[in-house]
Amino acid sequence: xxxxxxxxxxxxxxxxxxxxxxxxxxxxxxxxxxxxxxxxxxxxxxxxxxxxxxxxxxxxxxxxxxxxxxxxxxxxxxxxxxxxxxxxxxxxxxxxxxxxxxxxxxxxxxxxxxxxxxxxxxxxxxxxxxxxxxxxxxxxxxxxxxxxxxxxxxxxxxxxxxxxxxxxxxxxxxxxxxxxxxxxxxxxxxxxxxxxxxxxxxxxxxxxxxxxxxxxxxxxxxxxxxxxxxxxxxxxxxxxxxxxxxxxxxxxxxxxxxxxxxxxxxxxxxxxxxxxxxxxxxxxxxxxxxxxxxxxxxxxxx
Amino acid sequence: xxxxxxxxxxxxxxxxxxxxxxxxxxxxxxxxxxxxxxxxxxxxxxxxxxxxxxxxxxxxxxxxxxxxxxxxxxxxxxxxxxxxxxxxxxxxxxxxxxxxxxxxxxxxxxxxxxxxxxxxxxxxxxxxxxxxxxxxxxxxxxxxxxxxxxxxxxxxxxxxxxxxxxxxxxxxxxxxxxxxxxxxxxxxxxxxxxxxxxxxxxxxxxxxxxxxxxxxxxxxxxxxxxxxxxxxxxxxxxxxxxxxxxxxxxxxxxxxxxxxxxxxxxxxxxxxxxxxxxxxxxxxxxxxxxxxxxxxxxxxxxxxxxxxxxxxxxxxxxxxxxxxxxxxx
Numbered sequence: 001x002x003x004x005x006x007x008x009x010x011x012x013x014x015x016x017x018x019x020x021x022x023x024x025x026x027x028x029x030x031x032x033x034x035x036x037x038x039x040x041x042x043x044x045x046x047x048x049x050x051x052x053x054x055x056x057x058x059x060x061x062x063x064x065x066x067x068x069x070x071x072x073x074x075x076x077x078x079x080x081x082x083x084x085x086x087x088x089x090x091x092x093x094x095x096x097x098x099x100x101x102x103x104x105x106x107x108x109x110x111x112x113x114x115x116x117x118x119x120x121x122x123x124x125x126x127x128x129x130x131x132x133x134x135x136x137x138x139x140x141x142x143x144x145x146x147x148x149x150x151x152x153x154x155x156x157x158x159x160x161x162x163x164x165x166x167x168x169x170x171x172x173x174x175x176x177x178x179x180x181x182x183x184x185x186x187x188x189x190x191x192x193x194x195x196x197x198x199x200x201x202x203x204x205x206x207x208x209x210x211x212x213x214x215x216x217x218x219x220x221x222x223x224x225x226x227x228x229x230x231x232x233x234x235x236x237x238x239x240x241x242x243x244x245x246x247x248x249x250x251x252x253x254x255x256x257x258x259x260x261x262x263x264x265x266x267x268x269x270x271x272x273x274x275x276x277x278x279x280x281x282x283x284x285x286x287x288x289x290x291x292x293x294x295x296x297x298x299x300x301x302x
Numbered sequence: 303x304x305x306x307x308x309x310x311x312x313x314x315x316x317x318x319x320x321x322x323x324x325x326x327x328x329x330x331x332x333x334x335x336x337x338x339x340x341x342x343x344x345x346x347x348x349x350x351x352x353x354x355x356x357x358x359x360x361x362x363x364x365x366x367x368x369x370x371x372x373x374x375x376x377x378x379x380x381x382x383x384x385x386x387x388x389x390x391x392x393x394x395x396x397x398x399x400x401x402x403x404x405x406x407x408x409x410x411x412x413x414x415x416x417x418x419x420x421x422x423x424x425x426x427x428x429x430x431x432x433x434x435x436x437x438x439x440x441x442x443x444x445x446x447x448x449x450x451x452x453x454x455x456x457x458x459x460x461x462x463x464x465x466x467x468x469x470x471x472x473x474x475x476x477x478x479x480x481x482x483x484x485x486x487x488x489x490x491x492x493x494x495x496x497x498x499x500x501x502x503x504x505x506x507x508x509x510x511x512x513x514x515x516x517x518x519x520x521x522x523x524x525x526x527x528x529x530x531x532x533x534x535x536x537x538x539x540x541x542x543x544x545x546x547x548x549x550x551x552x553x554x555x556x557x558x559x560x561x562x563x564x565x566x567x568x569x570x571x572x573x574x575x576x577x578x579x580x581x582x583x584x585x586x587x588x589x590x591x592x593x594x595x596x597x598x599x600x601x602x603x604x605x606x607x608x609x610x611x612x613x614x615x616x617x618x619x620x621x622x623x624x625x626x627x628x629x630x631x
Contacts, residue, residue, distance in 0.1 A: 138313065139320035140320075142317040142320070142321075143317075143320070143324065143606075143607075144562075144565055144602065144603060144606050146564070148324065148599075150595065151325060151328040151596070152328050154592065154595050155338065227441075235444060235446060238572075239572070239587060240584075251444075254450065261453060261454065261458070262458065264458060266454055269450045269451070269454060270454075273443075273447035273450065276447065277443050277444075277447070281442035284438060284441055284442050285438065288438070
């Protein structure tokens with residue numbers, strides 16, 4: 001009875017806000033471009049095998065280091081050139097989108113879930129639970145993340161799941177801190193009091209009453225986070241700590257490009273980098289826009 | 303204030319214990335760590351002998367204590383590929399890395415401040431637009447790719463800068479050869495320009511945005527409006543009233559900055575064949591030289607923690623509010 005009107009209000013504001021979001025986004029233009037790029041990347045990742053003109057691992061030793069637009073075997077074209085083993089750069093780029101997006105999104109799901117749960121517990125219960133979780137977070141942040149990732153990946157061995165795990169665990173603190181702060185302010189609010197008075201269980205209060213009300217700002221963090229995770233993944237792949245060599249990634253393509261740099265095989269170095277920058281930039285632009293949109297203070301000022 | 307410093311020191315000690323615990327557990331994470339130290343063709347006897355020699359047959363807590371004991375004495379074990387103490391190899395490469403990190407830091411801070419101010423006072427104009435757009439790009443470019451692109455353009459195409467190598471400055475300085483150090487300095491800097499920009503670009507971009515938004519916020523405060531309505535020249539308002547308060551958030555992140563920079567250093571050194579700890583780590587990773595990886599990682603993390611502590615202690619001297627809060631509490 002008591003939380004009924006609350007729910008009603010929440011759903012109408014959500015409806016109008018999503019329409020308002022769409023309108024604001026169209027006005028801002030940049031975020032629309034970012035969204036288009038991301039959709040294109042997602043399509044490349046999902047339909048890579050259909051879109052790619054070649055098997056990304058198919059070597060063609062007669063057509064090594066072909067220039068972009070050069071003729072490939074049997075009347076085909078290496079649109080973006082071929083690499084040192086005669087593999088098609090475009091096809092490898094399309095397959096590389098899979099790893100970047102999959103690792104990016106899976107890692108923030110892992111990190112986000114751990115962080116949100118930790119933040120909810122920390123903020124709701126306070127006391128030693130709060131202390132323990134927050135101090136653990138402090139310790140982790142005091143350790144340069146890339147070094148932590150290197151150490152664990154060297155020992156655990158490379159592989160996509162280890163990569164996701166390490167990159168995911170690296171992100172939880174950010175979520176935990178924000179969720180904790182929001183939970184702290186929400187737990188004294190009337191509608192939480194009401195749920196408590198109605199005899200809802202603690203689990204229900206935390207996950208059904210508080211959680212839905214703190215999700216919005218998390219989308220901003222998540223957007224920036226995917227960007228930084230994709231950058232870290234590229235760096236780790238570049239160091240040879242990413243997925244196995246048989247899986248093409250943007251980072252490992254760049255690592256391979258180093259050997260042919262002096263011979264001026266620029267396309268091997270330029271295209272994978274452009275792919276990374278466009279993807280990361282899009283997530284950053286989207287995050288920026290979302291933050292301005294969700295924070296009314298900033299919106300009023302502009 | 304004393305109690306704050308004490309608490310901060312205690313926190314650093316806990317963090318250092320955390321670092322040792324993590325680097326110890328990392329070894330155990332993949333199962334029996336003995337296999338990390340023997341070749342793939344080692345016989346059972348060899349494996350057993352190595353296990354006993356390295357103490358992996360003992361209980362975990364004993365292993366951890368002796369691990370920490372060894373670390374305290376700077377003993378990270380023998381490097382598997384160099385056959386010499388891992389810490390010696392890392393320490394030899396450290397001055398080059400410090401030079402690069404420091405140079406990148408200078409770029410990240412000293413360019414960010416004027417750029418951020420320029421964007422803030424010209425808010426909404428073309429200046430602001432181009433600076434913020436560039437900063438957005440700067441935060442989206444992988445440092446190592448920026449390095450590769452600069453090698454291609456400034457190194458190989460324009461032939462303006464060297465694309466690899468390093469001229470030592472700190473190493474001769476430490477050895478007391480001042481003349482050599484000073485004589486090297488111009489060439490040291492010349493070799494640092496490309497890798498320094500590559501490492502510093504991300505931080506430069508972030509700091510520029512931070513200076514801009516921090517200054518914009520301060521410029522809207524009442525005391526700035528008061529200063530303006532008194533008829534003070536805009537330059538004076540900016541320098542005496544606004545900047546003084548705008549740069550505090552910048553100082554806060556300087557410590558954390560090193561973490562980002564170190565991350566960049568590890569990869570960028572590899573790109574430029576720059577003989578620092580990063581390139582050493584890269585080689586050690588590929589040869590699975592665990593003691594060397596550990597020595598490099600723990601040493602860099604230790605430096606990072608120390609610098610963070612230092613920055614925090616400087617910060618409480620800079621921000622009078624901190625003293626006040628401590629005095630009351």
